[in-house]
Amino acid sequence: xxxxxxxxxxxxxxxxxxxxxxxxxxxxxxxxxxxxxxxxxxxxxxxxxxxxxxxxxxxxxxxxxxxxxxxxxxxxxxxxxxxxxxxxxxxxxxxxxxxxxxxxxxxxxxxxxxxxxxxxxxxxxxxxxxxxxxxxxxxxxxxxxxxxxxxxxxxxxxxxxxxxxxxxxxxxxxxxxxxxxxxxxxxxxxxxxxxxxxxxxxxxxxxxxxxxxxxxxxxxxxxxxxxx
Amino acid sequence: xxxxxxxxxxxxxxxxxxxxxxxxxxxxxxxxxxxxxxxxxxxxxxxxxxxxxxxxxxxxxxxxxxxxxxxxxxxxxxxxxxxxxxxxxxxxxxxxxxxxxxxxxxxxxxxxxxxxxxxxxxxxxxxxxxxxxxxxxxxxxxxxxxxxxxxxxxxxxxxxxxxxxxxxxxxxxxxxxxxxxxxxxxxxxxxxxxxxxxxxxxxxxxxxxxxxxxxxxxxxxxxxxxxxxxxxxxxxxxxxxxxxxxxxxxxxxxxxxxxxxxxxxxxxxxxxxxxxxxxxxxxxxxxxxxxxxxxxxxxxxxxxxxxxxxxxxxxxx
Numbered sequence: 001x002x003x004x005x006x007x008x009x010x011x012x013x014x015x016x017x018x019x020x021x022x023x024x025x026x027x028x029x030x031x032x033x034x035x036x037x038x039x040x041x042x043x044x045x046x047x048x049x050x051x052x053x054x055x056x057x058x059x060x061x062x063x064x065x066x067x068x069x070x071x072x073x074x075x076x077x078x079x080x081x082x083x084x085x086x087x088x089x090x091x092x093x094x095x096x097x098x099x100x101x102x103x104x105x106x107x108x109x110x111x112x113x114x115x116x117x118x119x120x121x122x123x124x125x126x127x128x129x130x131x132x133x134x135x136x137x138x139x140x141x142x143x144x145x146x147x148x149x150x151x152x153x154x155x156x157x158x159x160x161x162x163x164x165x166x167x168x169x170x171x172x173x174x175x176x177x178x179x180x181x182x183x184x185x186x187x188x189x190x191x192x193x194x195x196x197x198x199x200x201x202x203x204x205x206x207x208x209x210x211x212x213x214x215x216x217x218x219x220x221x222x223x224x225x226x227x228x
Numbered sequence: 229x230x231x232x233x234x235x236x237x238x239x240x241x242x243x244x245x246x247x248x249x250x251x252x253x254x255x256x257x258x259x260x261x262x263x264x265x266x267x268x269x270x271x272x273x274x275x276x277x278x279x280x281x282x283x284x285x286x287x288x289x290x291x292x293x294x295x296x297x298x299x300x301x302x303x304x305x306x307x308x309x310x311x312x313x314x315x316x317x318x319x320x321x322x323x324x325x326x327x328x329x330x331x332x333x334x335x336x337x338x339x340x341x342x343x344x345x346x347x348x349x350x351x352x353x354x355x356x357x358x359x360x361x362x363x364x365x366x367x368x369x370x371x372x373x374x375x376x377x378x379x380x381x382x383x384x385x386x387x388x389x390x391x392x393x394x395x396x397x398x399x400x401x402x403x404x405x406x407x408x409x410x411x412x413x414x415x416x417x418x419x420x421x422x423x424x425x426x427x428x429x430x431x432x433x434x435x436x437x438x439x440x441x442x443x444x445x446x447x448x449x450x451x452x453x454x455x456x457x458x459x460x461x462x463x464x465x466x467x468x469x470x471x472x473x474x475x476x477x478x479x480x481x482x483x484x485x486x487x488x489x490x491x492x493x494x495x496x497x498x499x500x501x502x503x504x505x506x507x508x509x510x511x512x513x514x515x516x517x518x519x520x521x522x523x524x525x526x527x528x529x530x531x532x533x534x535x536x537x538x539x540x541x542x543x544x545x
Contacts, residue, residue, distance in 0.1 A: 009415050009498030010526035012468050021463055033255065040252065050254040052466025054490060059466035061254070064501050064530050069523060135257035135466075135490035138371050142464070142490075178257075179371060196257075198361060198373055205256040 001028065002058075005076060007069045013060040013076070021055040021144070021172070026132045029053045030210045035081050036060065045075055053209055054133045055142075090211045094176070094191050096167050097223035102190035104166070105155070109186055112152050123147040124188065124215065129174055131211045139178040139196030139205040143213055146172050158184030165190045167215070174215075176207075189217075192226030231357075232299030234387040240339065242288040242444075243381045244367040245358060245374070246349075248281055253362060254466060254489045258373060261366035261485050264347045264444065264508035267537050268306040268406075272351035274544045275304035275328045275400050283358060283365035285350040285387065291339025292381065296331050300395050303337065304328050307348030307509075308406050311339045328353075328400035345406060345509040346442075354391035370445060370486050402540050406509070410516045413503050415526055417472065417495035422458040427478075430454070431496060435515045436480065442512060444486040449516075453478035456494060464492040470499035470507070472518075484508060500526040502533040 001017070008014040015032070018025045033053040039045040047067030052059040062072055098121055100106070106117050113120060129143035146169055154170050159182065162168070166177040168185030175185060178196040195206045207213060218226075246269065249262025263269035263286055270280040285292070291311065304327060305311055311323035314336040323329075323337075325348075331337065342348050358365045358375040365375055372378030381387070420428065436451035460476040467473075471483045473493040482499060485508070499507050500521060510516065521529070 006418065007415070007523055008418055008495070009468065009470055009500065010523055010530065011501050014418055019463075037252075049251045050260070050468075051252070052254040052489060054465040055463050057463075057465040059254075059468065061468055064527065065534055068527060133464075133490065134255065136464075136488045138257040138373065140257055198378070201362060204258075209255065 002032070002076065005073050008059060010069065011062055011064045013062070013069060013072050015058040015060065015076070017056045017058070019056065021132070023130055025056045026130075027210070029056060029058050031081060032058055033209070035079065045072075048072070052135070054135075090208075092207055092211055092213050094167075094193055094213060094215050095218040095222070095226070096189040096191050096215050097218050097220055098189035099220045099223075102166075102187075102223075104187040106188070108155070109150075109152055109188070113150060115149065120150050120188070121217065123150045124169070124174075125217060127214075129213045131207050131209050131213060133209050134205055134207065137177070137179050137181050138198070139207070140175055141195070141207040141213065143174040144172050146174060152186055154184040155186065158182055162187065163190065165192060165195075167191055190223070192223050194228060230298045232301065232389040233297050234294040234389070235297055236292055236381055236383055236385050236387065237295055237336070238293035239380070239382045239385075240287045240292040241290045243292050244286050244369065245283050245356065245376070245381075246286040246366045247283045247364055249366050249485065250362045250364045257489050258362070258371070259368065259486055259489050260469065261364070261368040261374070261444075263349065264485055265307065265349070265505045267505050268347070268349050270537065271326065271402065271404065271540060271544070272304050272306040272349040274541050275306070275326065275402070276302045276351045276353035277394070277396065277400070278351055278353065278355055280541070282351065282355040285356075285381075287339055287348055287350070288342070288346050290341050291348060291350075293336060293338045294387070295336045296333055299333060299389070301331050301389060302328055302353030302395055303331055304351050304400075305339065305348060306351075308343045308345045309339060309348040310341050310343055311337060313337055326402045326404050328396070328398070330395060330397055344408070344511065346511055347509060352389050353395065354389060357388035357390045368486050400544055402543050404540055407506050410514060411519050412507055412516050413500045413519050413521045413526070413529065414472065414497040415500060415523060416520065417497045419462060419494035420496055422456050422494045423474070423496060424455040424457045427452070427454040432518055432520055435517055438510045438512050438514045438516065440512045442510075444484055446484050446487055447482040447507070447510065449480045449482065454480065454496065458494075460494070461492050462494055464490050467491045468498070470501070470504055471495050472497045472499065482507060500529060502526065502529040
């Protein structure tokens with residue numbers, strides 16, 4: 001349920017679902033997101049221009065020349081999601097090469113976590129992850145939760161350039177850098193798989209909120225010869 | 229028949245193609261983009277009888293030098309822009325903004341620079357011939373999304389023109405002056421209470437200056453450092469244009485059209501919709517002051533902004 005609705009500026013609605021980050025709260029966010037997306041698609045609600053689901057918030061942007069905060073708020077308060085739209089959750093498998101030249105932060109991680117590289121990777125690869133949201137850069141998935149023993153804070157100084165395909169971890173989360181970009185996550189490997197493709201207009205992002213993701217290790221040879 | 233196009237003899241500093249931008253894509257990490265100064269984008273189109281959603285050429289500071297090939301066109305430039313038209317008879321004509329011109333084959337437009345503003349717009353009658361990405365022609369150079377592989381325009385490239393069979397010699401123009409006061413009106417953000425009482429009052433009392441670290445993604449400001457007494461990070465959440473976020477160093481950043489879609493810095497305030505064009509046009513070292521308004525005021529100010537825009541658009545038509 002939405003705990004609180006407020007305005008963010010004059011052209012967006014800020015829906016607060018709670019302060020913690022967990023799958024239950026995030027599933028509620030995604031439920032509202034899917035429901036509203038459908039209303040927008042079927043032209044049942046006017047003026048909405050964007051929906052941004054995140055861990056525990058949903059921001060609804062609208063065109064102020066077509067509607068107002070109070071209109072959208074009223075509609076939201078009337079919404080009852082009876083027949084919950086089942087999210088077609090996919091299981092996606094992502095190959096990762098963890099050879100030293102792609103795994104940039106193992107020195108830091110082994111020191112901070114007091115585990116060796118093999119132990120860290122075992123814990124990382126044995127888990128299934130839930131996609132809380134995508135964004136920051138196009139298609140970047142925010143996945144969770146990491147096993148407790150491999151949670152580590154961000155780099156003190158973020159990298160100016162993280163290579164495309166880098167797979168990172170920080171706190172309880174894992175991600176994939178879909179483009180070369182600045183970033184402060186601990187890089188443990190790199191995937192050759194294309195996670196975002198702007199020429200796939202209908203479906204540019206491989207991983208979507210609500211999907212489940214597992215990672216598996218590949219050799220450098222497999223990485224270099226990867227062919228989709 | 230060969231196609232009409234511009235040859236880019238000099239690309240300018242940051243010349244891109246823009247329109248209204250993209251919708252319904254925040255959730256996969258694609259930002260809106262679009263013209264930084266929407267009003268001037270609309271005026272440029274209207275002056276050449278285009279639909280206001282048609283793509284225009286947006287330039288920042290130094291603009292492009294363009295030579296017309298295989299045809300005759302109408303064009304208009306808006307913003308506060310210094311430009312010249314190099315005619316076929318070697319005559320150099322001083323250009324005026326907010327006016328419709330006819331350009332003949334082999335003639336050139338030399339967009340020398342913007343004055344006391346960042347962005348200007350060039351519209352071509354009939355529009356540009358481009359491939360759209362998610363219903364928009366906007367180029368986002370940070371994510372390489374949009375036509376031209378999402379890259380800014382560069383030398384020797386071509387700008388293809390769509391439809392040039394309706395060239396008009398009629399004198400379409402408006403008498404428009406860009407807003408130049410430096411008050412930026414805002415609504416308090418969702419994390420306003422993260423900041424000390426002293427910082428909250430300083431935010432509205434003291435001047436901030438625009439720094440060089442300003443582009444289509446955002447505008448970093450310098451001034452009174454804001455003290456965060458709660459937490460310098462929030463759980464990452466959605467962002468919109470106009471959000472003023474404050475990272476751990478205490479210096480505010482105003483998010484603009486190509487902003488990241490998710491961020492974890494506290495939001496102290498949000499610029500009202502009526503002032504977004506004005507904010508986008510601020511140049512480095514300009515001093516600004518924030519002024520708080522209510523949601524109701526912001527909504528009314530936006531109505532005035534729209535009706536003023538429409539008044540000029542009607543004047544053109």
